[in-house]
Amino acid sequence: MLQSEHMNPGLREKLHALEARRAEIDAIAMTLSSEHITVIPEKDSELGGFGYRATFSFQPSDTSVTIGFRLYDHQSGADLVITNTTTLPENQQGKGYGKEAVHELVVWARGKGLQNITATQVQEESRGFWEKLGFAPKQGSPTKDFIL
Secondary structure, eight states: OOOOTTSOHHHHHHHHHHHHTHHHHHHHHHTTOOSSEEEEEOOOOTTSSEEEEEEEEETTTTEEEEEEEEESOTTTOOSEEEEEEEEESGGGTTSSHHHHHHHHHHHHHHHTTOOOEEEOSOOGGGHHHHHHTTOEEOTTOTTOOEEO
8 A cells, every 4th residue: 555655644544554465465455255256356556445346247148247346445445446337248237147247246244243334436327236235225325426
């Protein structure tokens, strides 16, 4: 995780504590990997916790859903933040693959004790998708976050 010399000392301390747990947090993220799920760590940023990209493969349709997520996000305080989802090929969107992948991610997270789950920057056109999964708009969120 990048740290700026101009960063708030309390935040710097929090990030340092998280950094000390990097191997543990990476190991938690990698337990999501399976026969049909590939997890790849993302490049660090100052934007939040540790970032990952999980790709869920669905056969025989050759459809994949990629979900970007962060663990232990220092900005929102969430245990798991879903940053984006993409279903490919595009003609498979709306057929339930994204719902199944997000549901599987949430079940995995709950099983790891990650209770505070957020989807961030939810676009108006995908609002119904998140609501069907049980997420609700976070009151007062300037980034259009939805919480589970």
